[in-house]
Amino acid sequence: MVSKNQNKAPSSPSPASFSSINRKSSSVDEVSIDKKRRIASTKMAPNTGTRTQTRQAFSVVNGGQDLPPLSGPPSNFGSDCGAIEFTKDDVDTLLNEKLKKNLNYREKNDKMIDFIKRLKQCIKWFLQLEANYVEEQEKIKKLLELAEKNCNETELMMKAKEDELNSIIMELRKNLEALQSKFAKEEVDRVEALDSLARERDLRLAAEKLQASLSEDLRRSQLDNASANQKIQSLNDTYRRLQEFNTSLHQWNTRLQSDLEATNTTLKRVQEEKAAVVENLSTLRGNLTSLQEQLSLSRASQDEAIKQKEALVSEASHLRGDLQQVREDRDRQLSQVEGLQSEVSKYKECTGKYTADLETLSTKTVKLESTCSDQSEQIRRLHEQLASAQQKLQLSDLSAMETRSEFEVNKAMILELKSRLADADLKIVEGENVRKKLHNTILELKGNIRVFCRVRPLLSDDGVGNDVKVVSFPISMEAQGRGIDLSQNGQKHSFTFDKVFVPDNSQEDVFVEISQLVQSALDGYKVCIFAYGQTGSGKTYTMMGKPGLLDQKGLIPRSLEQVFQTKQMLEAQGWKYEMQVSMLEIYNETIRDLLSANKSTFDASRVETAKQYAIKHDANGNTYVSDLTIVDVRSSREVSYLLERAAQSRSVGKTQMNEQSSRSHFVFTLRIVGVNESTDQQVQGVLNLIDLAGSERLSKSGSTGDRLKETQAINKSLSSLSDVIFALAKKEEHVPFRNSKLTYLLQPCLGGDSKTLMFVNVSPDPASVGESLCSLRFAARVNACEIGIPRRQTNLRSSDSRLSIG
């Protein structure tokens, strides 16, 4: 925040020249011409129409018989001056007024009083006009703010609507894209499903064909099986018959055996009979031959039987072979049947498998068909959704178009409003310029050098009862609120100032009176506000207030609050301000930087060697002090912090140097640089708020040595200050400085268009009535600077233009 050595004052856009102030009593003409120019420049635009009708009213204020005649008869005479309006001519006439030369002092005085009265009416009218301007400006500002707010709201609404629609469109587009991609996917799935369905169908047909051929095979196998079974049955029958035949052959064989045995027995018996016969051979030879014949016959029959038997045996073996064959056939057939049966079972298995496959295929097909129908349904729904989305899209496109056209209309409206706003801004700027001029004119009419007197309440420390009153306030019409009477040793001394604040007046009451000066600093003027008075008279209270008590804040904090509040307000009109603060103390003609981070600066002797704090003025009338700490500030809080720091620095410095708090001048400087880029205007103002060293009679404290030096330094700087104010007010070419640092520092802030206000603080303590009288005399002298003549009743000794304290 702190920026060292940036304290070179920036170049002024309007260098102050002393020519605009007309203060010399002998040259009222000069004052008039200058003021006429300023008033003419204000144009008095807003009330022209009304004013042409009431123009004659001004003749009231020019009512003196020695004034040049005016265009119309007087009106509203004696009525409230608020009803009277002035034209440029009226003001010119008033300002061009000349006093007749052959008047005596009393008449001159009367004329002057009358002139002042009319001037006051004129000032009141200007104040009224200014109030109207301010009111009008406020109205325009409010209207503008409203229009701007409406515009912004409409714009925001439109933007929000557009955003909303855009987001809906985006969403719909996204949905559409998603639906389309889903649709495409579904289409692919559908095609795949259809393909797989076709494949399944083919497979099914192939399986059905296979099943049919297998069924045919099975049927054929079953037929083969049946024929094989029949064959087996017939073979079984043949086998059974062959077995029966075999049994019968066995029976036949058995019989043949039994026959053979019977034949053998017969043979035996025959042989026995042969023997018998042999015996009887001879006898029987005959028998023999017969018997032989019988034998050969038997043998032949036996051979035949054997042959028969052999034939039968071979037949049986044949039959056995056949049976074996049949058995083998049967076995073969059986194995064939078994093979066929296993084949059939295989076929059956296959058929089962194929049937299961067929079933799964069927269920799959059914599933696929249902999926297909689902997908078709989905596709239909998607188509519907797509159609509705497209419809919505069309609708939203339409509404977007509508919104766009609405937006265009609003845009056009906004543009129009903006142009109106620009016009209004221009008007505000013009109004602001007029206001500044009027404000300045009013302040000039009030006086560029003014003196306010403030009497503090009697304090318990004063040690005197409330019954002893040395200060009183006249209540005559002329002096009410402006006069102060001081009684010393039974003698009454009367003084009149621009304003007198009584002990009951609050800090707020005092600030109200100076707030216009603070505004002037923001308008680019140099403003100096001094608090002057004896020790303990309330200078610090007036300038700083009581720490910690908000309602008792002094002029400095209040001024800063106003500066930052107004800065914020003017920012709306395009003004950008930069503020810089510096705070210094002049003690015994030594400058002390109160914002310096270096604590060693409290040591005056070291300061002088380390830092020279040389005061310099540039060609533009700006002042800067080398090595002084300048701090950029952006809020009144920042400044409050700096003020606290400065106060701390002051008290530490005083302790270190055994100095009394009242013996140094405290100078607070706020540099204001304002730039309006839209109107290309630039202003540079300075606000100097100064708590002067307390004036104190040396004799009172009876001090010597250092104290004497201190007092002399104070007196020198105050005396020098009064000389400078005098010289500048009188537009003297040579401005004396008398080597006072304070005077040299403030010199550019006291001349030209600068506004100077001095508070003379007075203590009601009877014990310090002498000092009070001294202060009041000095203040009355400064007050008299205004127009170069003692414009108010003062107790000045005419020759004494310099302060002598102590």
Ligand SMILES: Nc1ncnc2c1ncn2[C@@H]1O[C@H](COP(=O)(O)OP(=O)(O)OP(=O)(O)O)[C@@H](O)[C@H]1O
């Ligand atoms: N208007 C006032 N109302 C109430 N109290 C006041 C007023 N003016 C001054 N005082 C009180 O009077 C005392 C002296 O005031 P202050 O310190 O401001 O005087 P000063 O002129 O600055 O003195 P010095 O020159 O010694 O610094 C303080 O206690 C202050 O609070």
